[in-house]
Amino acid sequence: MSKERFANLLYKHAILPVTSFDPEATHDLLFKVFSRFEKSDLFLKAVKQEFGIEDRKLVVEMMGIEFPSPILLAAGIVKYGPGACIIAAMGAGGEDIGTFTFQKTDGNPKVETFPDGRKVKVKRIRRFPDGTIVNWMGLPNLGTEKGVENIKNVQDKICKPFGFNLAPTPGLGDIESSVADLRQSLEIVYRIHPSWNTLNLHCPNTLDSEKQKRIDEAVQTMRGFAKAADTIEARTGIIIPKIAKIGPDMTPEDIKLIVLTAKECNFQAIKATNTTTDRTGEREKYAAYKGGLSGPLLFERSLSTMEQVTKFDRELGGDPLVKIACGGIGSFDKLKKIQRAGADLFECATPFIFGGPYFWKRMNRDYLNSFRI
Ligand SMILES: Cc1cc2nc3c(=O)[nH]c(=O)nc-3n(C[C@H](O)[C@H](O)[C@H](O)COP(=O)(O)O)c2cc1C
Numbered sequence: 001m002s003k004e005r006f007a008n009l010l011y012k013h014a015i016l017p018v019t020s021f022d023p024e025a026t027h028d029l030l031f032k033v034f035s036r037f038e039k040s041d042l043f044l045k046a047v048k049q050e051f052g053i054e055d056r057k058l059v060v061e062m063m064g065i066e067f068p069s070p071i072l073l074a075a076g077i078v079k080y081g082p083g084a085c086i087i088a089a090m091g092a093g094g095e096d097i098g099t100f101t102f103q104k105t106d107g108n109p110k111v112e113t114f115p116d117g118r119k120v121k122v123k124r125i126r127r128f129p130d131g132t133i134v135n136w137m138g139l140p141n142l143g144t145e146k147g148v149e150n151i152k153n154v155q156d157k158i159c160k161p162f163g164f165n166l167a168p169t170p171g172l173g174d175i176e177s178s179v180a181d182l183r184q185s186l187e188i189v190y191r192i193h194p195s196w197n198t199l200n201l202h203c204p205n206t207l208d209s210e211k212q213k214r215i216d217e218a219v220q221t222m223r224g225f226a227k228a229a230d231t232i233e234a235r236t237g238i239i240i241p242k243i244a245k246i247g248p249d250m251t252p253e254d255i256k257l258i259v260l261t262a263k264e265c266n267f268q269a270i271k272a273t274n275t276t277t278d279r280t281g282e283r284e285k286y287a288a289y290k291g292g293l294s295g296p297l298l299f300e301r302s303l304s305t306m307e308q309v310t311k312f313d314r315e316l317g318g319d320p321l322v323k324i325a326c327g328g329i330g331s332f333d334k335l336k337k338i339q340r341a342g343a344d345l346f347e348c349a350t351p352f353i354f355g356g357p358y359f360w361k362r363m364n365r366d367y368l369n370s371f372r373i
Contacts, residue, residue, distance in 0.1 A: 081150025
């Protein structure tokens with residue numbers, strides 16, 4: 001049996017079940033360990049040798065960025081900074097880091113207090129054997145300043161394109177405050193010149209989730225974000241592509257408005273999608289769990305959102321937007337399917353968590369093999 005096959009079996013049948021009890025604590029511990037190990041260039045070299053694949057045929061250029069592979073890491077995995085070098089060495093073609101909000105937030109409560117005073121620990125991430133994750137974290141993060149400082153310390157070692165994923169600090173109330181908050185985050189991230197900035201428009205598990213569902217709020221946020229970025233760019237001369245990340249639970253009319261706004265405000269790309277709150281069809285079995293659902297049961301919704309984005313992008317004319325697919329892309333077949341729907345780049349989070357350390361190698365190898373058919 002090959003080393004890769006043995007490691008995959010061990011990961012699937014031992015590591016995943018043992019760590020499913022508390023995925024959030026496992027993630028935090030693992031990334032603490034990563035932050036120690038990634039200080040060593042020797043270690044990163046060994047990781048790259050074992051897991052990475054480099055091939056010119058994988059390289060794509062989009063938004064003026066050269067991606068060593070079109071298969072990237074989605075936001076929420078490298079959440080605070082640590083781990084960015086290891087995941088890059090494992091073979092992700094780039095990374096969306098964050099989400100960061102200007103103010104540090106703890107996210108949703110980790111403990112629920114009942115009227116009788118009883119306190120119960122809340123499981124903010126649930127992992128299920130069919131590859132689904134339900135995430136109720138609510139954007140816990142260290143704040144943009146600290147996040148950017150963490151990445152600055154390892155920026156030279158990442159050796160892959162990376163971007164910051166930004167959202168307004170939850171609970172600010174009105175749109176002007178949210179935009180002012182995003183502006184402060186942008187001022188900080190421009191200091192270290194990431195490859196792109198993603199505006200996270202639809203996080204389904206924060207204080208602002210209901211508000212974010214309103215299309216007028218989303219459009220105003222996009223406009224405010226673009227204006228703030230343009231002002232910084234005019235002052236500094238640094239140009240950073242803007243990406244709008246949307247949810248999978250939007251109506252076609254709303255998707256059209258987002259695409260129109262993206263074009264009007266010079267966003268270079270749309271990223272579709274974040275997690276879903278929809279619990280119809282196969283997702284009904286997770287109706288008891290609040291939060292954003294990701295993994296294979298999200299794919300169908302991400303695919304139809306991507307189809308709509310592509311349709312409106314063509315209908316509205318002008319320069320085509322780069323389209324980044326995200327949501328349940330756990331196999332080359334799914335990647336191909338969403339590519340046919342118009343996607344140029346692909347992001348994965350949940351399939352990587354379930355696929356283990358050889359995930360990027362498998363996806364990149366399958367992608368490369370498709371050229372040989
Ligand atoms: C544990 C977890 C945390 C996440 N945190 C974020 C986040 O902070 N910001 C964001 O834009 N998306 C976040 N996401 C959403 C993913 O980036 C991705 O859009 C979504 O999970 C669908 O892709 P997937 O099926 O490959 O996971 C998170 C997802 C998971 C599973």
